[in-house]
Amino acid sequence: SQQGEEDPQALSIQEGENATMNCSYKTSINNLQWYRxxxxxxxxxxILIRSNEREKHSGRLRVTLDTSKKSSxxxxxxxxxxxxxxxxxxxxLGSGNTGKLIFGQGTTLQVKP
Amino acid sequence: EAGVAQSPRYKIIEKRQSVAFWCNPISGHATLYWYQQILGQGPKLLIQFQNNGVVDDSQLPKDRFSAERLKGVDSTLKIQPAKLEDSAVYLCASSVAYPEDGYTFGSGTRLTVV
Incomplete structure (x- = not known):
């Protein structure tokens, strides 16, 4: 079964705007990663964010993690x-960084020029 | 640095036929994964290798799927016999500096079973 659920499923924005995607998960995690x-x-x-981190930045990307709400x-x-x-x-999941990643269903982003 | 190589890029077979996919991970990457991605869904882990040993194959349908990683380098994933629901993209990934650098994925093999 899928662990993470992304929201929205699809997002369409204009170039220059900001895009926000959300991910909710069900069980405790060691780390959470985003892929394109x-x-x-x-x-x-x-980008990767560990369970003891709340926010990370990488260029134009910003990731937040709220372990109490099980969301990123x-x-x-x-x-x-x-x-x-x-x-x-x-x-x-699990104890330690197992390397076993469970992926969500994904958010499809369209950026219009 | 060369990426994760996969072949073939596309494959169309009839149901009940067999098919094999090949993956060559990045040199030095000890951990190798096979994922199945059905259209419109996220990737689902099939099997994880550490060198030439299996770490996790709990989600591999072993009645029809098999995988091996001889000598801890290349890996092959086989389906025999194929079913219509096996139509998907089969992705290979490897990692060395996990978790910091995550996985490096290949471009995948798109399998269509007709």
Whole structure:
């Protein structure tokens, strides 16, 4: 079964706007990761946040984690047409970093030029 | 640094036929994963290898799926016999600096079973 659920399932914005995607999960995690998948391609690792962290930044990406609510959000600022892709959250469960990632269903982002 | 290589890129077979996918991870990556991604869904883990040993194959349908990683480098995933519901993209991923760098995925093999 899928651990994470992304919201919204689809998002369409104009270039330059910010995009926010949310991920909820069910059980305790070691870390949560976000991946991007362009159409017909493999997934690309974007950013990782550990269970003891609340916020991380990487370029135009900002990730937050609220372990009490079992949720995370990914913010992409000043979006570009090249950001058009599907975005997945993935959680690492169990004790220690097992390397076994459970992916959510994904959010499809369309950025219009 | 070369990426994770997968072949073939596409495969169309009839149900009940067999098929094999090949993956060559990034050199030095000890951990290798096979994921199945059905259209419109997130990837689902099938099997995890550490070097040439299986770490987790709890979600591999062992009556029809098999995987091996001889010599701890390349890996093959086989389906025999294939069913219509096996139509999906099969993704291979490897990791070395986990969790900091996450997984590195290949481009996948798109399987269509008709």
């Amino acid at each position: 998948q362009n159409s017909g391609r493999g997934l690309v690792h974007l 959000s990914l913010l992409i600022t000043a979006s570009r047409a090249a950001d058009t892709a599907s975005y997945f959250c993935a959680t690492d």
